[in-house]
Amino acid sequence: MSMLRLDGVTVGFGGRAALDAVDLDVAEHEIVCVLGPSGSGKSTLLRVVAGLQRADAGQVYLAGKDQSGVPVHRRGVGLMFQDHQLFPQRDVGGNVAFGLRMRGVARAEAERKVAGLLDLVGLPGAQRRAVAALSGGEQQRVALARALAPEPRLLMLDEPLGQLDRTLRERLVVELRGLFGRLGTTVLAVTHDQGEAFALADRVVVMRDGRIAQAGSPLEVWQRPASEFVARFLGFDNVVEAKVRGERAETVWGGIPVPTGTPEGACRVLVRPAGVRFASEGLPCVVSGRTFRGDHVALTLRPEAGPELEAAAALQTAPGVGERMRVAFDAAEVVVLP
Incomplete structure (x- = not known):
């Protein structure tokens, strides 16, 4: 069953198509990474799925239901951005519990869940730590725990490891794949880093000028690029x-x-x-x-x-x-x- 389906999604800015009749399916429990150069449409695709950007044409379906007119907070998706967007005035526990509080989860249940998520992302007992005292990698883990807290049916990551140094990125991407596998999370991630995408994804989607240039398993795309553009993009x-x-x-x-x-x-x-x-x-x-x-x-x-x-x-x-x-x-x- 498809958790996410895009059917002919088109978005234009100033007479230029940022997305041009894009069709895409993401299966339940699948990890899909969208790659492409700047301006290829990958971030616009993520924003349309989240409900942050209206499509000029086409439909977005989540678990088979058309999301036309459905606001962001009712789509049941989790969002994690490159700059983390943590609340500096809240401690770690307060950040992770934010989505639970918005959903009216009881305090005791929220505290239990926050503790479990911090254990899961490798920050046990960090509830009272100040966000400003965390390293970049620790902030990334807090942002991930916050995105996972409401148990989204689809987790979307926008350049999730882009601000981290190479060694930390390589370690975290392995941990993320293992974590998503254990949780059975459906993931749609956008990244410009090929190594990150190939290590994380079950399936890679390469975009060019608002269209999908190639989609397939990391091995398929690496071994058999479908065009000269894809080949050169891969280096x-x-x-x-x-x-x-x-x-x-x-x-x-x-x-x-x-x-x-x-x-x-x-x-x-x-x-x-x-x-x-x-x-x-x-x-x-x-x-x-x-x-x-x-x-x-x-x-x-x-x-x-x-x-x-x-x-x-x-x-x-x-x-x-x-x-x-x-x-x-x-x-x-x-x-x-x-």
Whole structure:
């Protein structure tokens, strides 16, 4: 059963479509992350679902019910924003209990629930702490507990970890996925961070100019980007024009093997950096850039013809800038784009 369904949702600002006839389903207990560059429509999508932005056309359904005209506070959704929006005059317990108080939950029950939620998000016994005394990560946990307190049927996150440092983001995203799994929470999250989305989501939605460019599991989207836009958005820049003949594609880099069954004719091909490998015979290149990435070295290669290539090499075997070599291509890392 769909917890959320968008049917042809359109929103325009100043003659430009921020959302252009968007259709989207989010199943019960599913975690969906919406990715896209600035201006792609991902935050507008979240605001329409929450009831903070009116749609010019189309419908939003929650648990099968049309939400047209339903105000924010009656939609049964939880909201968590990038800047936390905690109440500075209230302590931690007061912040978490806010939604419960608005719903008329008895004091004793609210206190019990607040204590349980703070345990759940890793802040046991923090009820009396001042918000100003909390670190960024702790404030994020309080905001999450507050959003979960009214038991929303849909939890929506807008750049939830955007203000945190990288190490803390990576740790919290793992904790969040585990927490949502234990609670069975249905989640719709918006983020610009691909790593965050791929670690958190059951399904990823990539947006471009108010439309959905691709939707699928993190593995599907990563392995088989549906267009050059999606490929480049994911950080893959080894894309060139090609003409497929049999099991090879002719390009400015020479012949590149393509997956069996690829239709013949003109196309564009993507070669992931992992598919550019050193060989005794192949395309002559010079190493023009070298970047340490922790577990590997990212290389920029300048071939005799065509655009530069990105490659990945093990720390122990990575060549230095200025070295000459030949490269070949691995068909398993080649994607034929429309």
